[in-house]
Amino acid sequence: MWRLLRKWSEGDNSLVRNQTQKNSSQSFGAGFFTSRLVAGDDWSVEPALGMDGLDKSGMYCYNTIVMLKIPTFYSSRYGADTHLLSMRKLPLIAAKADELGLVSLIEPKDVQGVRKRLESLHNPAYVDAFLNGKGKLAMSNQIDWSEKVRDGVLESVAGTLEAAQLAVKTKSITASISQGFHHAEYDYGGGYCTFNGLALVAQELPQCKVFVLDCDEHQGNGTKGFTERLTNLYNFSIFGSYFGNPDTLSRAWDRLVIGWNEYESALAEAFITILDVQPDLIIYQAGMDCVAGDGMSKAKLLADEVRERDSQVFSFCRDMSIPTMFVMAGGYHEKYAIINHVGTFRTACEVYYGHSGYRTATTS
Numbered sequence: 001m002w003r004l005l006r007k008w009s010e011g012d013n014s015l016v017r018n019q020t021q022k023n024s025s026q027s028f029g030a031g032f033f034t035s036r037l038v039a040g041d042d043w044s045v046e047p048a049l050g051m052d053g054l055d056k057s058g059m060y061c062y063n064t065i066v067m068l069k070i071p072t073f074y075s076s077r078y079g080a081d082t083h084l085l086s087m088r089k090l091p092l093i094a095a096k097a098d099e100l101g102l103v104s105l106i107e108p109k110d111v112q113g114v115r116k117r118l119e120s121l122h123n124p125a126y127v128d129a130f131l132n133g134k135g136k137l138a139m140s141n142q143i144d145w146s147e148k149v150r151d152g153v154l155e156s157v158a159g160t161l162e163a164a165q166l167a168v169k170t171k172s173i174t175a176s177i178s179q180g181f182h183h184a185e186y187d188y189g190g191g192y193c194t195f196n197g198l199a200l201v202a203q204e205l206p207q208c209k210v211f212v213l214d215c216d217e218h219q220g221n222g223t224k225g226f227t228e229r230l231t232n233l234y235n236f237s238i239f240g241s242y243f244g245n246p247d248t249l250s251r252a253w254d255r256l257v258i259g260w261n262e263y264e265s266a267l268a269e270a271f272i273t274i275l276d277v278q279p280d281l282i283i284y285q286a287g288m289d290c291v292a293g294d295g296m297s298k299a300k301l302l303a304d305e306v307r308e309r310d311s312q313v314f315s316f317c318r319d320m321s322i323p324t325m326f327v328m329a330g331g332y333h334e335k336y337a338i339i340n341h342v343g344t345f346r347t348a349c350e351v352y353y354g355h356s357g358y359r360t361a362t363t364s
């Protein structure tokens, strides 16, 4: 049993202690061990323990495992066959994260309602052009228009909004396997972004200060522009590549970085800024196109460094008790982008729930 415990805890002694206390009445939010895995399908489910008895070491152990998972909005309609991975990667991320026991997938409910909301956020002429595939505007996102692309964008934006609403409601962590669409401006799209789902959250949660921590490789120009339209929207962009909009704005911060040392300093600045703003919600754009080798990266982060970035962000949000929702943002390497994005879910589970997803677990 101890061999198994060590395997699961990976040196996290607090986890082992938590899971083997003799008082079985406590609830806990960490992953557990033994022969049968029972996934909590509902994010609000209380862990149910089935006490198995004493093992040789004198510790109680249990035969039921509840692994809390990240409540994550996703539907199979999110994906589309885009030439880059931008929308093509979304089903692959969902499938892998689900297989590893990292996510509790939730379908967006109000996809139709989001159409109307987008007409308030963007120029209605642009919304109409995209929804109906009219002219160049419909492809200003640099993606060939199709009904599947349109439907995927709408589902994805609806999921982003509902994930944000759930994070605020539960005062915890949620996600959507969407891109944030941070390049989308008021009048048009750009850089594989159609409608700005990040700004939409601020529009639909006017009572909340919404702070976007944008860690994509590219500057979040669209979201930055929307801070002038939405006074409850804040945007801190840490990027390796400029993407227009060099203006200095009162609720938007830009940090151009190369390498981990500069990145970590910018991250610390972002945390200080967040403490100053005291937002009601953080939206974390967990971009993976800043990883060296992804194809677009000038920030040149190593895989370990981007994992450290995720860990610092989630630990900060957890420690400060700030509701947090994260989205995928960029990441285009055909093979490694999926692994890196799934890694963000793994890190979130480690920070919030103390487990790293399913492993092969056999009793000894």
Ligand SMILES: [Zn+2]
Residues within 6 Å of the ligand: 216, 217, 218, 287, 289, 329, 330, 331
């Ligand atoms: Zn990008």
